[in-house]
Amino acid sequence: MIKLLLRCLFSPRLYRIYGQGPGEGIYEPKRTEKFADKIISVVHTIANIGMYTSPIICMYIYKRGFFSWEEINFLAYLFGSISFSYLVRAFGRASNPTYVEFINTLDRPVEDRKAYFESLRKYDFEFNVWPTTFKMPPTSSSSWLENKPFSKCANPDLPYYHRVTIQLLAYIASHTFALRLIYPGTIGIIQNMLWIPLFEGRTYLVDTFNGKRAKILTADRNTIDTMFVDNRLDSPKGKTLVICCEGNTGFYEIGIMTTPIKAGYSTLGWNHPGFGGSTGLPFPRQEQHAIDAVVQYAINDLDFDVENIVMYGWSIGGYPAAWAAVNYPDIKGLILDASFDDLLPLAWNQMPQSWTLLVKEVVRSFVNLNISELLNKYSGPVQLVRRTEDEVICLRPGQLSTNRGNNLLINLLEKRHPYILEDDIMEKVKACTALSDQQRIVLSRENIPDDKRKILQLISKYLRDFRSTHCTLLPEDIFDAVMGSINNSK
Template identity: 60%
Template sequence: MDTFLPITLTFNLYVHCIINTINRYIRIRSYKLYRKHGDGPSDALYQPHKLEKWGDLVIKTVHTVTNISLYTSPFICMYIYKKGLYTLEKTQSMVPLFAGVGWFIALSFVVRALGRVSNPKYLEFLKDLTNTSIDQKIYLQSIRKYDFEFNKWPVSYSVPPKTSSTWLQTNPFDRCANNDLSTYQRVAIQVLAYVAVHTFGLRLIYPGTLSLIQTSLWNILIIGRAQLVENYNGIRAKLQSADGNAIDTMFVDNRSLSDKGKILVICCEGNSGFYEIGIMPTPIKAGYSALGWNHPGFAGSTGTPFPSQEHSAIDVVMQYAINELGFEVKDIVMFGWSIGGYTATWSAVNYPEVKALVLDATFDDLLPIAQNQMPQSWSRLVREVVRSYADLNIAQMIRKYSGPVHLIRRTKDEVICLRQGLVNTNRGNNLLIKLIEARYPDVTSEELAILEKYVGLLSTQRAALERGQIEESDRKMLRLISKHMQDLVTTHCTPLPEDIFMRIMDNIAANTK
């Protein structure tokens, strides 16, 4: 046994060298191909040979087991300790097992490689992908014929990197959202909030980052990309943000089809939304050009959707639209759905010349919704997590934007209503009140009280009131509500019909003349 360990280590090193050598020549660890565009219907994916399929299945299984092991490592270590498996003798007895597993994994890589090099379709893809000697634009056109692992895509556009802040500069413990607590209580809740947001907290806010959700939607996302590329001539691109994240984008250019195509609609998705299956089809079908992107940590995009990374992501998307795609800021409309209203509003505030801001099923502030979804006993912890790490206060930001704003309220919204089915608890109402309060300083406190009374009504009820005999102040508030908000009788996740989007755009154009 004493001589078996160095021999095994030598064999493993030898296997590692073999893997690296084969990887260099036939790419056995990279370039997973999903589809060649135009090769059959949009739901027809690349069909690997049996060898590649078998090798890939083993590698995926090992990857999944490894991830599960990392999450359950404390329990595994506890089990090893209780069983006394940590001794040198026990460890040495496990060496043959691990060596055998290592050889089996290495064999799987080799088998997958053999399956790939025996597939003419894969070899054609590999030839196009590795032919980097040609012009950059021609090269991008050639690889856009394929859908493959996004981390292998070349960067199409990047912005200068920003200087990374030190931990002391961004120290989350410098601030506290519960200042009324005593010192030791503040320290305790800050530590809990830090742990919560870096484990499950941000994933609850952005479920689209969960690998389980992405895995379950993976084939649907591939089909969605194929439809955007093949039906609308979509152009996929990788952008590199200032903080180093890769942002997955899709651009549909309708400038050659009509004058409406000269307006670019940048689509900001919800917390479980992806551009592949999100809101992009609405402006596209309405005749506008559209640019979709995925949040950091969603599908092909890297990173984590903390506000700072969200800011960097939408900023590089804006810079790409202006400098690479050739749109002027005044011809860009920000279109945000649900939590995407945060990045859409941030962009409108930081690019104040944008044509308009359209927010669909968007809330005013994340905190009331988060507290409503969690137990009352967690209220302080939720406040600390939101205010310190995910302070998505759209109402506060929207005060700084003076351009056209239009809100769409879902009357059956089950997500941003504090009480399901009660439209007067929809947090979009609060967003509208804050918008009108900031935009119309001549509105009196009495008129604001009238506004709060009427904003919770359905649009049909407000229209009936406006046709009747009412005070001029009431009529003024009803008109302001109608100017900035309209109802859609549906739930939170129903796609916005393109005819409604066209009417909104027509109203924006009429009001800006």
Template identity: 45%
Template sequence: MSTIKAIWDCMFTPRLIKIYGNGPVEKVYEPHNLERWGDKVINSLYVMWKFGVYTSPFIAGILYRKGYFVGQEGLEGLVTLTKFVTSLGVILVVSFCIRGFSRSKNPTYHKFIQTLNNAHQNMTPSVKQQLTKYDFEFFAWPVEYSWKDVEGDMTKHRVNISRPIIYRNSLHLIMSLPCQIIAYLAMHTFGIRLIYPGSVGILQMILEPGLLQGRSKLIEVNHGLRYKLGTKDKNEIDAMFIDKRNVTANGNTLVVCCEGNAGFYEIGIMGTPIEAGYSVLGWNHPGFGGSTGQPYPDQEQNAVDMVMQFAINKLGFKIENIILFGWSIGGYTATWTAMNYPDVKGLVLDATFDDILPLALNQMPAWWNSLVKLAIREHANLNIYEQLVKFPGPVLLIRRTDDEVICLREAELSSNRGNNLLVKLLRFRYPLIIGDMQVELLDEYLSTTLNAQDQIFSKYNVNSDLCNSLLESYISENSKSYPMRIGDEMAASQKNQMALFLARKYMKDFKSTHCTPLPADMFQQPWDINVENDYVFT
């Protein structure tokens, strides 16, 4: 009876992938032949299922045109389909049984399951240390910190940007109901996967070896600790923490990383702040890697909110010692966090944009424009600028000069949507300096790279020390809150100088394409008006 129970217990337990250790002890877990066979069959059926789901509209259309849904042929087709599904079901059940039997006879797997059970019962530091030696399917990892563990702060009101009103009146709302339904269905089927391709299961299966290799490096080389966080909407977030406190000069500062639309912490932007000597906390979007859910805006917000609470309350970092780092679409979660945690040390945005709508319209046929606009504004309104202006702290924008993703026109730097983000931010923070004339000047400046920018600086006789001094004097006499009212008495020429000075302070250029890893020396502390000189984190 105990043997049957052991087999049953091992049928649905997680797949063990790797066992970590020191040096030669580290190894890929070698399952017995029956377990390996069972896993292959189960995984193959899973791939078939996923492929069938993604292609079901096309398959259904083909079968309908061939008459498989009507008449005698339809009935025969239904019988054949039922037999096929039943056969697959039998194969699946047998595979689970064989896999469970093989696992129950494997002492290495048996020891792993004992450790996992101990972790679910009581995650003590010693049990955590033992569990960290194993890499396995993350669904079985116990939740170590959730929103229920947070006292007080999670009940506070969170700032959110309201959706723009796109209906003129009630009649317009009713008339547009069919379009609303289509937009909802489009966004909740293929739309969100187009915006976040990393959430597609088949892509994750293709990337699995690379993700494992990246995760192994974080754990073995950088001594990372993996955590599972429970969000308010019952998602489970896969997170990785690298602790360098009291080890490196920058170790007492934590960098919270927000990945791009096909980025994972295993192979994403964590490497840059790690190399620069920071403590780093990475996490995967809902639906990415070991995280559950889907990357809709509300789920993204709940996920990063939980990450921040974990960093502050569990890891013990002060809010003023946290830097937010967002790459590409990760600028959305990074700016939402900055808006709701305004006391963070700074915000670094790499290769990001002001609003996703222009990028989405640029990729779709023109006759889809109305539907795309409705779907984006109602269900995925990633308007980074609107969140950014509600953050009062230091900001650094990094622009990729060869960016092929957020440029509306290929190889045209002037069409980089990072330019729009910078100009909008400066116009909000310094409205009396950045007028229409200065916007035109900034457009000219941002359409060029470093050498040409230096020539523009020289042409307008920009004195950086004087510009900085004017800002410091204003703050000492007034305040540092935005928007600042400095510039009302300035001549047009001085406003031009200030506009160019601010543009260079807020944005740094990096000559690269969109996905090139950011060098550690490019990761700088955002400029602060009270700081006379830039200080580069090293």
């Protein structure tokens, strides 16, 4: 009993046991475990708040002359109470047969790797202790100085003292609040608010589609939370794997995964570094390592040929999707839904004009998400989906002509059909791109010049409009039609 108690002392929280039937399977802790767990959760919350407010707390303690003996005794009593809470929780877990069965499953020797993970996937528990399913070879680490900090400068024409100041401020901003403004899904309070929807979404994927969760170790030693739904035996389309890349507040649990799944395709979802169970932060380099590990996992562990993989990126997820397409040029195709050409114009549009230089430095030096630049390096099939009511990537909400997806399309056409670079043709391309699909259909029925008709055909080849706002899930029939265009492009 003592050995079991020690094993349960710092063991993970158990949330659910799958396969118990609809509405069943939620783990019910005993009263002692539940009470102690609440105390420990409150302490963790206070500790997290204290970490962010530590400078203020330390200054206050210093000014009042540190601690008195009474306060030291109180802190000792507090730590003793917290330690006792861990013991009470361990006792509650050790006396619960359901939890004991779970901990025995987690800790048992791995003789048959496949059978071990299948038995472990019966449970939903804290992901930080989930065993690693797939590992990438580590990259050689380099020190901060070896990476030549501040070697990049987005404003080289500024005077030296001004340039150095902007670079320092950009470094501080990008490593404190700026990245979190770009990726709100990394903010702890948002993840806490979404905990129940994420838990329910994960349950839905496992119970309804037999989803298989896995932890992947990247080359830079972050761990990525993934979910795989295998439709190879259930649908003729299942031999194609769709890898889904979510938006800046998107998680695979409540994101775009369900669209390709319901359309009959095998699907692999993953969370950005710093999202959900994934570690790290979504700086471009970490994003690249993450999607590289996901694709390698799909090829080496899930046994998909690279020619049967489609990258599906929604919104800011277009960046890792496009990066994967460039680095795995033999993939079946690339779908960019509600995505943009470059982060900088959108960032400028959201921030005060007085911050223009700082915003440019932050984006170009630290978060340079330039999807068009990546698309210029990829020659495979591409399909763009544009939301006609998009309120996020339009510089002026509701105005289709300001949708940055237009620029993504124009840059793609410039690369693949260079003749449109002529001034008179480019103006027609811009004008036609600003039209909705219905307007283009009406225009094509009129008596128009051949060059304009050819432009309309090119736009229809790469772009499909969807009448919705930014965050609406793409319907399965539209996704299926997009996949049909990908197949016909091969």
